Amino acid sequence: MIVETDGTVYENLRSLDQELTFITATREFKTKNIEFETIQQQTLGIRDKDGQYTNLGLLLSDQCPHIIKAAVFQGNDRTTFRTRSEFSGSLFKQMQDAFSYIEMHMPILTEYEGLNRRDTPAVSGDAAREAVVNAIIHRDYFVLSPTLLSLYSDRIEIASIGGLPQGISLSTVNLGLSVCRNYKLANVFYRLGYVEAYGTGLMKIADSYKDSSVNYKLDVTNEAFKITLPFKPEVMQKLG
Numbered sequence: 001m002i003v004e005t006d007g008t009v010y011e012n013l014r015s016l017d018q019e020l021t022f023i024t025a026t027r028e029f030k031t032k033n034i035e036f037e038t039i040q041q042q043t044l045g046i047r048d049k050d051g052q053y054t055n056l057g058l059l060l061s062d063q064c065p066h067i068i069k070a071a072v073f074q075g076n077d078r079t080t081f082r083t084r085s086e087f088s089g090s091l092f093k094q095m096q097d098a099f100s101y102i103e104m105h106m107p108i109l110t111e112y113e114g115l116n117r118r119d120t121p122a123v124s125g126d127a128a129r130e131a132v133v134n135a136i137i138h139r140d141y142f143v144l145s146p147t148l149l150s151l152y153s154d155r156i157e158i159a160s161i162g163g164l165p166q167g168i169s170l171s172t173v174n175l176g177l178s179v180c181r182n183y184k185l186a187n188v189f190y191r192l193g194y195v196e197a198y199g200t201g202l203m204k205i206a207d208s209y210k211d212s213s214v215n216y217k218l219d220v221t222n223e224a225f226k227i228t229l230p231f232k233p234e235v236m237q238k239l240g
Contacts, residue, residue: 010141011045011056011184020053020061024090032192044191045184056184059091059141066141068094070149072105077152086146091136091185095194098132098149105151109235122231122239123156124208127216130201131227133194135160137186138225154236159226170220173202205229 022036029036041047046057058064068087074080083105087097107122121128135147140162147160164170168179180186189195202218209215209232217228 009181009183011054011059011182013055014048015053015055015058017058017063018053020057020063022060022090023062024093025060025062028092028192034191044188046188055141056182056188059185060188062089062093064088064090064094065144066091066094067146068098068149069146070098070101070151072151073153075152076154078150095132095136099129101149102128102132102151102156107231107236107239109238111238120235122235123229127205127208127229128156130204131156131158131216131229133189134201135225135227137189137195138162138181140181154231156229156231157226158229159224161224163222163224164220170218173218173220 026036034040038047038051041057042049042051044056045054046060048054053061059066069084070087071084072082074082085101087094087101102123103125106128109120109122111118111120132149135158139147139160143161145161147158150157150159162181164173186195195201202216205216205227212232212234214230214233216230219226219228
């Protein structure tokens with residue numbers, strides 16, 4: 001959803017750290033039966049034409065310097081913490097850790113129809129997954145600031161550094177049009193099946209709320225982007 005305006009693309013620059021390991025990334029690619037040797041890494045942009053690691057490689061490596069800070073709050077504001085955590089390492093690991101954290105703390109309504117059990121989360125798994133993946137793919141990695149994942153008694157919020165570029169409005173983004181800051185990072189996630197197509201993430205989130213009385217919300221400044229996923233009242237009322 002975001003693009004740099006001065007022509008400098010973070011993921012294309014050579015990483016200052018060349019002592020990188022890819023334990024998590026190698027496992028991800030192996031799971032999807034995709035080769036992850038030097039030639040494939042160069043094709044994806046993880047290495048440059050000289051074989052040196054790029055910042056894309058840094059982001060996918062076990063040494064990634066960026067983190068996600070997560071917290072669960074007692075009520076609907078930041079007054080009282082229930083628990084907090086930090087997720088580091090490869091962006092693949094951070095993605096999995098963040099989604100697992102949401103699943104662990106998400107209110108879930110359990111109902112039975114005869115012997116059949118049906119679980120209904122307060123926010124659909126698809127919406128939560130898309131929000132996490134979009135925050136990882138589209139944030140501004142020039143800034144060493146954590147992505148924030150916050151769970152309240154009535155909603156989930158995910159905030160990351162990086163606003164909309166000049167000339168791109170919030171209404172344009174809501175139409176599903178995507179201007180990607182980290183194109184190669186998005187391409188890696190696409191190849192691994194974590195995103196189906198560019199620009200569909202918000203449409204999937206909206207679709208998950210189509211039968212609810214609430215909907216997701218986007219807040220954007222010049223420097224930051226926040227998505228709010230409200231808990232569905234239909235679920236919360238039954239939970240009491």
